[in-house]
Amino acid sequence: MQFDSLDDIAAFCRDLPIGDARAAAAAMVRQRALTKPPGSLGRLEELAIWLARWQRRELPRLKQVTVAVFAGNHGIAARGVSAYPQAVTAQMVANFAGGGAAINQIASLGGAELRVVPIELDRPTRDFTIAPAMDVDEFLAAVEIGYRTVPPDSDLLAVGEMGIANTTTAATLCAALLGGGAARWAGRGTGVDDTGLACKCEAIEAAVSFHGAILRDPLAVAAGLGGRELAAIAGAVLAARRHHIPVLLDGFVATAAILPLAQLEAGIVDHCRAGHVSAESGHRALLRELGLEPLLDLDMRLGEGSGAALAILLLRAALSCHTGMATFSEAGVSGAGG
Amino acid sequence: MQFDSLDDIAAFCRDLPIGDARAAAAAMVRQRALTKPPGSLGRLEELAIWLARWQRRELPRLKQVTVAVFAGNHGIAARGVSAYPQAVTAQMVANFAGGGAAINQIASLGGAELRVVPIELDRPTRDFTIAPAMDVDEFLAAVEIGYRTVPPDSDLLAVGEMGIANTTTAATLCAALLGGGAARWAGRGTGVDDTGLACKCEAIEAAVSFHGAILRDPLAVAAGLGGRELAAIAGAVLAARRHHIPVLLDGFVATAAILPLAQLEAGIVDHCRAGHVSAESGHRALLRELGLEPLLDLDMRLGEGSGAALAILLLRAALSCHTGMATFSEAGVSGAGG
Numbered sequence: 186m187q188f189d190s191l192d193d194i195a196a197f198c199r200d201l202p203i204g205d206a207r208a209a210a211a212a213m214v215r216q217r218a219l220t221k222p223p224g225s226l227g228r229l230e231e232l233a234i235w236l237a238r239w240q241r242r243e244l245p246r247l248k249q250v251t252v253a254v255f256a257g258n259h260g261i262a263a264r265g266v267s268a269y270p271q272a273v274t275a276q277m278v279a280n281f282a283g284g285g286a287a288i289n290q291i292a293s294l295g296g297a298e299l300r301v302v303p304i305e306l307d308r309p310t311r312d313f314t315i316a317p318a319m320d321v322d323e324f325l326a327a328v329e330i331g332y333r334t335v336p337p338d339s340d341l342l343a344v345g346e347m348g349i350a351n352t353t354t355a356a357t358l359c360a361a362l363l364g365g366g367a368a369r370w371a372g373r374g375t376g377v378d379d380t381g382l383a384c385k386c387e388a389i390e391a392a393v394s395f396h397g398a399i400l401r402d403p404l405a406v407a408a409g410l411g412g413r414e415l416a417a418i419a420g421a422v423l424a425a426r427r428h429h430i431p432v433l434l435d436g437f438v439a440t441a442a443i444l445p446l447a448q449l450e451a452g453i454v455d456h457c458r459a460g461h462v463s464a465e466s467g468h469r470a471l472l473r474e475l476g477l478e479p480l481l482d483l484d485m486r487l488g489e490g491s492g493a494a495l496a497i498l499l500l501r502a503a504l505s506c507h508t509g510m511a512t513f514s515e516a517g518v519s520g521a522g523g
Numbered sequence: 524m525q526f527d528s529l530d531d532i533a534a535f536c537r538d539l540p541i542g543d544a545r546a547a548a549a550a551m552v553r554q555r556a557l558t559k560p561p562g563s564l565g566r567l568e569e570l571a572i573w574l575a576r577w578q579r580r581e582l583p584r585l586k587q588v589t590v591a592v593f594a595g596n597h598g599i600a601a602r603g604v605s606a607y608p609q610a611v612t613a614q615m616v617a618n619f620a621g622g623g624a625a626i627n628q629i630a631s632l633g634g635a636e637l638r639v640v641p642i643e644l645d646r647p648t649r650d651f652t653i654a655p656a657m658d659v660d661e662f663l664a665a666v667e668i669g670y671r672t673v674p675p676d677s678d679l680l681a682v683g684e685m686g687i688a689n690t691t692t693a694a695t696l697c698a699a700l701l702g703g704g705a706a707r708w709a710g711r712g713t714g715v716d717d718t719g720l721a722c723k724c725e726a727i728e729a730a731v732s733f734h735g736a737i738l739r740d741p742l743a744v745a746a747g748l749g750g751r752e753l754a755a756i757a758g759a760v761l762a763a764r765r766h767h768i769p770v771l772l773d774g775f776v777a778t779a780a781i782l783p784l785a786q787l788e789a790g791i792v793d794h795c796r797a798g799h800v801s802a803e804s805g806h807r808a809l810l811r812e813l814g815l816e817p818l819l820d821l822d823m824r825l826g827e828g829s830g831a832a833l834a835i836l837l838l839r840a841a842l843s844c845h846t847g848m849a850t851f852s853e854a855g856v857s858g859a860g861g
Contacts, residue, residue, distance in 0.1 A: 283849065506629065518611060
């Protein structure tokens with residue numbers, strides 16, 4: 186896929202496939218025949234039906250599961266919005282490569298292939314309080330990197346990110362596209378103190394004020410107030426939709442990354458589920474805005490795809506029940522009122 | 524272990540080991556050295572430390588994981604409190620043996636050994652609105668069955684149950700021991716209609732009124748208003764405590780089963796975590812009474828250990844991060860403010 190302009194992305198979004206209602210209905214019928222009171226597996230039933238809808242199969246599969254983690258650096262880091270130095274982004278990418286990070290352990294447990302994609306770490310985005318973070322070409326390049334990262338034959342995609350200062354970027358996107366001011370969206374990220382939090386709020390307000398003219402255009406906001414790893418996540422989510430791959434989102438940053446898409450085209454993120462709600466304060470409000478109900482709520486706030494990868498385990502459980510359980514008639518179990 | 528009287532159980536409870544604070548502290552120190560902002564793995568960190576405390580090892584293990592599912596039948600079923608006939612208890616035990624139930628799939632995914640223990644299914648407890656459900660000897664026998672089911676070398680125990688009508692039994696125990704009336708504790712179980720729910724409330728009120736004289740004695744309540752599979756769960760939880768095995772509880776019935784122990788001796792269920800909160804209406808209130816914060820909230824209400832077994836996956840993730848991640852110094856990653 187090549188995107189030559191923001192309009193190309195908008196046109197692409199208007200033309201994406203919807204889910205397969207017939208496969209979903211067949212999965213629903215199957216769920217009702219399994220040896221359990223109807224509905225008693227709760228969200229595990231809903232997840233099996235959701236997989237069926239987007240994979241277009243009554244019996245979905247989870248053979249090829251991809252965890253994509255995109256990394257980027259942010260000019261806004263210079264404003265003292267993070268507890269960690271910018272060098273940590275590259276150090277953590279090296280840690281991913283060496284297998285020493287949380288996401289390595291969790292992705293491995295989930296039977297997923299981990300793809301780590303650093304994007305021009307030596308070329309941070311510009312400080313968006315005084316300039317566009319990216320120009321359109323830089324933004325489109327990052328979207329395409331994300332798009333190309335997704336193996337078209339994946340059965341499931343989990344997306345995450347790494348980027349010092351990127352909760353500030355995410356909060357700025359939310360403030361720009363949803364309003365409510367900096368305080369609604371700024372949290373403590375990796376653990377900033379009160380001074381750091383004040384810097385963060387100041388940066389967000391300054392950015393929204395500086396970019397006032399473009400706030401009605403979600404893709405222009407994604408370029409001007411976003412980050413490369415966020416743009417790549419948006420690209421990956423579009424690729425997944427094109428290839429009928431359901432998606433698990435990670436935390437606040439990954440969810441903010443798809444907000445511009447969601448505003449661009451109704452239903453464009455229907456193939457996504459929130460793997461978890463993070464402890465980062467804006468995430469719960471953002472999920473509510475997007476109509477996403479998180480699968481896990483474990484007070485995590487690490488990023489790097491960890492919450493999304495953890496939710497892969499729940500999908501495996503949902504699928505193993507869906508495909509492995511006996512039906513009432515197979516098992517000779519009496520039904521309700523029987 | 525042989526229990527010859529209710530007093531034997533009470534004495535046993537007073538003499539049980541507490542957790543290992545030194546192993547927990549070492550695990551906490553380790554967590555802070557791993558390549559992530561402190562606390563950013565949220566409850567996964569707390570779970571690793573909890574495993575360390577109860578296994579008495581800085582680096583816990585999950586090699587031998589046991590899922591114990593106890594089944595029993597209930598005289599109260601005759602009062603129309605369930606949507607399913609009593610025969611389903613034995614049919615589902617056969618389904619467990621055949622590998623066709625949800626718990627088979629989830630326990631297998633969690634790498635756990637499933638032990639299904641039907642207890643005198645052809646001899647239901649007595650209708651506790653008009654008689655004691657069990658006499659003391661019957662109760663003690665069920666406790667001992669549960670106790671003996673737990674392999675002493677288990678690294679983790681998940682407990683669940685199967686028993687048509689047993690959400691009525693669980694609600695009755697809660698009403699008897701915690702008060703608040705039938706309406707606070709009665710839910711729809713496997714899916715009773717309004718008439719069934721009314722029958723359920725009526726049965727609970729009748730039972731509490733009939734047994735008024737024993738309500739101050741938690742173990743007498745567990746015998747007189749309980750069920751065999753609930754007594755067995757209590758026995759299994761005591762065995763786990765004796766053998767330093769952390770425990771995951773399943774839903775409303777499994778949690779109600781340990782309520783008498785919790786009332787008997789402070790801290791007696793500190794080695795237990797709630798695998799999930801079920802959709803059965805009384806469960807959330809019961810967890811709050813016990814100070815237990817559930818790990819999962821997926822609208823499940825199946826029983827058979829399914830929610831507890833699902834939480835095994837989270838423990839495996841917590842452990843894999845705890846033992847598999849690199850430290851800041853190993854990975855050459857800068858710390859906060861560094």
